[in-house]
Amino acid sequence: MRKLKTLQANLMILFAFLLFPFSVQGAGDLTTQQPVELRVELGNKEDALRFFPDIIQLETGKLYRLILLNPSKQKHYFSSEGMSQAVFTRKVQINGKDGKPIAEVKGQIREIEVYPEGFAEWWFVPVKTGVFNDLKCTIPGHADEGMLGKIVIK
Template sequence: MQDPGRRGIAGLIAAMAVAGTAWAAGDLSRQAPIEVVVDLGTAETPLAFSPATLRFETGKLYKLVLRNRSTEPHYFTSDNFAASVWTRKVQLTQRSADGREAVLAEIKGGIREIEVYPGHSAEWWLVPVQAGRFTDLRCGIRMADGKTHAEHGMRGEIVIE
C-alpha cells in the first residue's frame, strides 16, 4: 500500500507541471498584438490626436500605430504612460507604391517620445504593466508663434486599466 504522504507529494508535483504549462500560455512573444491606431493630425484637424482618449489593459500586448496624416511633424509624448509600459520594440514603417508595408528600422529599449513625420507612421509594440489615468499626452512641436502644438490643443488622455 502506498504512503498517503507520497500520493500528496506526487499530486502536488503533477499539479505544478500542469500549472507550468498554463503559465507558458501567457508567453507574450506568442501573443497576437491588439492594434490601436492613432492619427497624429489629419488634413481636417492638423493639431489633434484622434482618438484623443486611448484605453489599454495591463498584461496585454499592443501594437500602437502612430500615423501622421497631416503636413507637419508631430510628437507622441506621455511621460507617465512611458513609465507604465514595457516596450517590446518600435518599428518604423513605410508603405510602398503597391500598398505593401515595409519595416525600415526596429528600435528596442525604453521609449519616452516618438516623432512621426508627415505621411509616415511608427508602431510601438508595448505591454502596459501599471494601471493609471494619464492626462499628459501631448505634442511638443513648437510653432512659429512660439507656442507648442499642445498649447494649440493637441493633447490627449491615456487610461490603463
C-alpha cells in the first residue's frame, strides 16, 4: 500500500513535468529572431563631424541590425569599448556597391571603420545593461570636434 502511494506520487511528478515542459526550457536561440533595424550615419554630406543620431537606445535580449552608413567624403569609425563588452555579435556584414553582401565577419567586434559612401551592418544581441558614454570616431581630431555619442542598454 505504501509502495503504491509512492508510485502514485512519482507518477504525479512525472505528469507535472510532461504537462509543463516549457517551465524548464530556456528562451531559445536569441540570434535567429527578427532583427530590430537601426540606422546610424557617420557624418553627413556637409562633412559634419557627428553621429546621426548620437544617442542609441537598446534593450537586452533583442537582435539588432545596426546599419552604419557613411554619407560623407571621409572615412569614420564607430567605436565603443563599453558597447562591445555588453553585446554578443552574431556577425558584421559588409556589402558591395550594389548593396549585396560580400563578406561576413564573426567574433567580438570593438570598432568598425566605414569608408566614404559605404555601409556595414552589425548584427548583435545586447546581453548587459549600461550607459556607455564612449561612442566615438577614433580618427585623430574627430572626437574633439564632437564626433561622440552615447549608447544606452536597458
